[in-house]
Amino acid sequence: MEIDFQKGGGLVPAIIQDELTGDVLMLGFMNPESLAETQRTGEVVFFSRSRNKLWKKGESSGHFLRVRQLLVDCDADALLVRVEAVGPGVCHEGYRSCFFSSIELDGSARIIAEPTFAPEKVYGSEKTR
Amino acid sequence: MEIDFQKGGGLVPAIIQDELTGDVLMLGFMNPESLAETQRTGEVVFFSRSRNKLWKKGESSGHFLRVRQLLVDCDADALLVRVEAVGPGVCHEGYRSCFFSSIELDGSARIIAEPTFAPEKVYGSEKTR
8 A cells, every 4th residue: 555645745734533432642754764753653753843853642742542453545545543642632632532623613713522631640750753 | 713724734633423323424625715614614624635616515425414513623733523413424435434453453445334435425526525
């Protein structure tokens, strides 16, 4: 299976979905190396666009993402990773999912989820995730 | 709510999730104009990277995506659109979801879903979707 990394400038979006609940937890990007590491280790490794390097999800928090199923779309330019999410949440702001804000009709954002952990206790002063 | 289009070169990924089943149906990209059109019309409008223009999902097939909830992630650089999907499927290859292929441990792809419609009857010879 050839993944089309070219269309996205060397990266493909990778949707992370909780295998049990179906909730979408986050979206990251993968380059060929991070995809290979994800497949080799069975845990999700992204490519961080802001830090320009591989980023193993959970390396700071312990909140690893264990791959249960890896899917690719019809154009081979997007990935869907169904995971077991270790720990109380994937979001560095202390939520189970990074998608905790709804955009309302007037354009404002509204938080629709409850926090599940205290990020300062998990991450300390680090900004990696 | 300010969406960060800059990090992705003017585009943000938009995950389309079936509101009822929780299934991830597809991933597209939006620029500011397509997001505004999506919000204005209540139906999903993408920006097509290959055709370099706005693309109303369903314009050829009638398989529109009605927005039920619009979510944004913690970094404001990815969207999750929970939808009512009109019709038997969103994929131009005749499946309910574009994510119908699993990547196996040996790297091969395996189709894990059944087709839900005959694409040649829906799209004719057109390649738009």
